[in-house]
Amino acid sequence: MPERIEKSLLLPKKYFWSGNIACAEGALQAGCRFYAGYPITPSSEIMEHMANRMPQLGGVFIQMEDEIGSICACIGASWSGVKAMTATSGPGLSLMLEGIGYALMTETPCVIVNCQRQGPATGQATRPGQGDMMQARWGAHGDYRIIALSPWSSQEMYDLIILAFNLSERFRVPVIFLADEVIAHLKEAVLVRPEFVIFDRYKDKEKPPFGEALIPPMPTFGEGAALLVTGSTHNEWGVRKVQDSLAHEKLNIRLINKIEANKKEIVKIEQYFVDDCEILIIAFGITARSAYQAVKMFREENKKVGLLRLVTIWPFPEEAIREAGDKSKKVLVCEMNQGQIFYEIKRVLGDKKEVLPLFKTCGEAIYPWEVMEKVNLLL
Amino acid sequence: MSQSLTKYLREEVFPTPFCPGCGHGILMGAILRAIDELQLDFQKMVFVSGIGCGAWIPSPHFKADTLHTLHGRPIAYATGVKLARPDLKVVVISGDGDLAAIGGNHLIHAARRNIPMTVICANNSIYGMTGGQVSPTTPKGAKTETTPFGNQETAFDLCKLVKACGASFVCRYTVFHIKPLIKALIKGLNTPGFAFLDVISPCPTQFGRRNQMPKIYEMLQDLKKRALPYDKAKARTSEELKERIVIGEYE
Numbered sequence: 315m316p317e318r319i320e321k322s323l324l325l326p327k328k329y330f331w332s333g334n335i336a337c338a339e340g341a342l343q344a345g346c347r348f349y350a351g352y353p354i355t356p357s358s359e360i361m362e363h364m365a366n367r368m369p370q371l372g373g374v375f376i377q378m379e380d381e382i383g384s385i386c387a388c389i390g391a392s393w394s395g396v397k398a399m400t401a402t403s404g405p406g407l408s409l410m411l412e413g414i415g416y417a418l419m420t421e422t423p424c425v426i427v428n429c430q431r432q433g434p435a436t437g438q439a440t441r442p443g444q445g446d447m448m449q450a451r452w453g454a455h456g457d458y459r460i461i462a463l464s465p466w467s468s469q470e471m472y473d474l475i476i477l478a479f480n481l482s483e484r485f486r487v488p489v490i491f492l493a494d495e496v497i498a499h500l501k502e503a504v505l506v507r508p509e510f511v512i513f514d515r516y517k518d519k520e521k522p523p524f525g526e527a528l529i530p531p532m533p534t535f536g537e538g539a540a541l542l543v544t545g546s547t548h549n550e551w552g553v554r555k556v557q558d559s560l561a562h563e564k565l566n567i568r569l570i571n572k573i574e575a576n577k578k579e580i581v582k583i584e585q586y587f588v589d590d591c592e593i594l595i596i597a598f599g600i601t602a603r604s605a606y607q608a609v610k611m612f613r614e615e616n617k618k619v620g621l622l623r624l625v626t627i628w629p630f631p632e633e634a635i636r637e638a639g640d641k642s643k644k645v646l647v648c649e650m651n652q653g654q655i656f657y658e659i660k661r662v663l664g665d666k667k668e669v670l671p672l673f674k675t676c677g678e679a680i681y682p683w684e685v686m687e688k689v690n691l692l693l
Numbered sequence: 694m695s696q697s698l699t700k701y702l703r704e705e706v707f708p709t710p711f712c713p714g715c716g717h718g719i720l721m722g723a724i725l726r727a728i729d730e731l732q733l734d735f736q737k738m739v740f741v742s743g744i745g746c747g748a749w750i751p752s753p754h755f756k757a758d759t760l761h762t763l764h765g766r767p768i769a770y771a772t773g774v775k776l777a778r779p780d781l782k783v784v785v786i787s788g789d790g791d792l793a794a795i796g797g798n799h800l801i802h803a804a805r806r807n808i809p810m811t812v813i814c815a816n817n818s819i820y821g822m823t824g825g826q827v828s829p830t831t832p833k834g835a836k837t838e839t840t841p842f843g844n845q846e847t848a849f850d851l852c853k854l855v856k857a858c859g860a861s862f863v864c865r866y867t868v869f870h871i872k873p874l875i876k877a878l879i880k881g882l883n884t885p886g887f888a889f890l891d892v893i894s895p896c897p898t899q900f901g902r903r904n905q906m907p908k909i910y911e912m913l914q915d916l917k918k919r920a921l922p923y924d925k926a927k928a929r930t931s932e933e934l935k936e937r938i939v940i941g942e943y944e
Contacts, residue, residue, distance in 0.1 A: 348777055374776045379802040383769035386762065386799075390741070390773025393760060394781070398773070416763050535758040535774060536781045538736045540703075542753050544761035553706065553753055554761070 326508040333471040334359035340472035344479035347373035348391035348398035357429040360401040381406035385413030395534035401427035415454030421486035429498040441677030442495035444650035459573035468502035480513035525550025582625040591620030594642035607682035714909030716894030719868040727878035747788030747815030765795030804858035817896035825899030861886030867893040
């Protein structure tokens with residue numbers, strides 16, 4: 315069975331970890347045994363931790379010559395049957411995009427961690443940002459659907475990276491893990507549970523690896539399957555079909571449908587005091603943490619403010635946003651960018667709903683008092 | 694192709710897409726002959742290629758695991774495959790533009806790391822698939838679509854480059870020198886570290902017809918005329934070697 319229970323690698327107890335260390339340990343727990351990366355702030359601790367831990371677990375660690383090489387090595391390792399991950403930040407993600415497109419086209423499971431900083435370009439390397447939301451969604455050329463998750467604590471750097479691997483294996487899709495500099499470096503207690511549910515890709519070398527089923531089985535190199543893997547348009551057995559319009563349309567639509575049809579299973583959100591709220595805050599990552607603090611303080615004053623936290627960013631949690639939005643009078647979207655998710659929410663809620671922004675791109679996190687100040691103007 | 698080699702091929706995908714006179718078919722045959730000679734388990738081999746005519750030598754023709762990757766990146770993919778599955782034999786087959794221009798960084802670093810893999814550069818000195826633009830191995834003075842007045846740049850000596858990076862085995866042959874080429878392929882495939890073969894393969898369609906060699910036999914004659922064994926080349930000055938193709942194993 316692809317789904318199994320795995321005992322914890324470490325003694326089950328609480329650890330005091332930064333988000334980056336939690337992320338590396340979580341990946342190992344998920345079964346990641348291949349890491350290829352390139353140094354970049356604020357993600358480097360993930361790579362440094364992997365350099366220590368991989369040899370202990372019989373895995374592979376390599377520091378590649380650049381981020382392009384890193385994602386490509388991960389894809390090669392994944393087709394060799396090993397769960398693979400790389401971690402980077404904005405400039406590195408920009409370099410990886412062609413490789414991510416290749417992983418989408420060849421349906422290669424792999425996890426890409428992006429500890430977001432301020433951009434564009436080199437921007438502010440040591441300061442947090444949430445400006446890569448749309449790059450995660452649309453960065454690679456062509457049409458596709460991708461999965462992206464946004465953790466808000468060290469605990470979630472651990473738990474959600476395991477989910478990221480499981481989703482990647484389950485749906486044969488690269489998963490982008492949208493952390494940020496604050497979460498990456500924030501040290502917190504992380505509880506390691508005794509057991510985990512781990513998903514391993516479904517294998518069947520008799521069935522076509524690129525079609526027939528919505529999520530086809532994925533054989534591995536060296537098993538006698540004589541695999542044809544190509545980033546060019548291909549038929550269900552991997553034979554290149556670069557002049558065949560029907561083959562391209564069929565493949566492209568399936569790549570989209572396998573995510574769209576399983577949205578219910580993929581999408582994860584969290585709601586706090588949403589049922590009776592006048593003001594609904596929508597936020598994600600570290601920003602949601604500040605918003606949560608603000609909401610709790612409002613509730614102490616009996617002010618009706620709620621929070622919808624997006625755990626899954628892509629595919630976009632449209633249904634949950636619509637439901638929570640309908641219950642509230644006004645919506646406030648908080649994010650460390652200039653409206654990448656705000657405009658998505660406006661698209662979902664339409665013109666009738668008052669949707670207001672709280673954007674910040676100065677390289678500092680959004681503080682709870684800033685959220686409170688903004689909400690007080692709306693109440 | 695001889696009967697004994699058809700077992701390595703997906704016959705349903707033939708004929709190959711190569712132009713008349715292309716040297717890549719000869720190279721394909723040479724690679725399979727070397728594999729056959731070594732009696733390698735084809736199911737335990739992974740052929741990784743990039744984008745371009747050379748990359749189509751293994752994909753989809755070889756009935757083994759093939760990974761047809763991004764332009765310039767096959768060595769990075771192959772690094773991932775080899776490190777994840779050291780028991781598999783990893784062979785990269787790609788062109789000069791792919792391996793030496795866009796993929797040059799991966800080439801030098803994989804050679805420096807001496808990762809066990811055989812890299813075969815199907816070197817036709819031009820971007821064939823995209824219509825005949827200058828490549829980093831186009832000889833100085835040669836005419837291409839993007840050097841209409843003759844190439845102003847100096848070509849890479851890929852063997853010197855890769856050798857300097859620390860590769861275990863480095864050689865150059867042309868598809869005209871078929872027997873030594875097969876021998877070199879056998880040696881390359883048997884090398885425990887990084888093996889690099891620069892194989893000069895003529896492209897009459899994109900290179901020859903722009904450089905007064907529109908016929909394949911003219912291009913093959915040219916390879917024969919310009920080839921000079923490595924041992925003899927050692928005594929010559931770089932000025933004397935300007936027009937020559939140094940063949941053999943690089944020390």
